[in-house]
Amino acid sequence: MTAPFGQAGTAKYVQLTTFRNDGTPVATPLWAALDGDKLVMWTVTDSWKVKRIRRNPEVLVQACDARGKKAFGDIVKGTAEIQDAGGTERTRKAIAKKYGILGWITVKGSQLRRGDGGTIGLAITPRE
Template identity: 40%
Template sequence: MDDATRFLGAQQYVELTTFRRNGKGVSTPVWIAPDGEDLLVVTVDDTGKTKRLAHTARVELRPCSVRGEVAPDAPRYAGRASVHRDAAAVARVKRAIGAKYGWWYRALTLVEPVMDRLPGRKPRASIVVTGVTRLEP
């Protein structure tokens, strides 16, 4: 595992920035977990993140707070991300996130089977970030 992946994978929250077609970035605080050379994010499918990643794989990442607040001197990283919707990919990201966040994540997922039965409930997707490199300030 390289230094960038190790550093970001150790953060409690990471600001994931995906890009609109016009190049404008949209940032979201996410839980992130390392798995080999990849960084994994679990998300609800058909969100803005997954829609933006359908047309550009470019992402930027920075450590942040739960509210998405980024320290002025926070390092910035670039990578490529892809969305995976198959059951194996979603299971992989859930295992990695569960292993990192422990009971916090398990508590949130306890109600998931019930929530999955609600009308309009969207399935989960896995975002896999690769090729992470630090950007110069």
């Protein structure tokens, strides 16, 4: 069985594309980690991408560079789920584990600055 997320499952940065009301795609580079059969990401709770996902959970993911300018690998269609507090904490741990000390410092710094509710986890399930 091949990895459902291809290079996006192991890349340092992943471009998450969400869609506006009119269907315009909006791509954002994020850290991501595999958690079982899902690709998890972590972002600010009141970000526009979260608002777009609440309205339309269909997303695209693709490996990219840190700025999201150079994407590579296959584009994977998926469905995003906004995680609850337990899922968000699991995502924080997965990000900290994948990105090492820098990931841990970033997650903890964000928790100190924004509190536990200031960021939220996203879980992407690939579509067939």
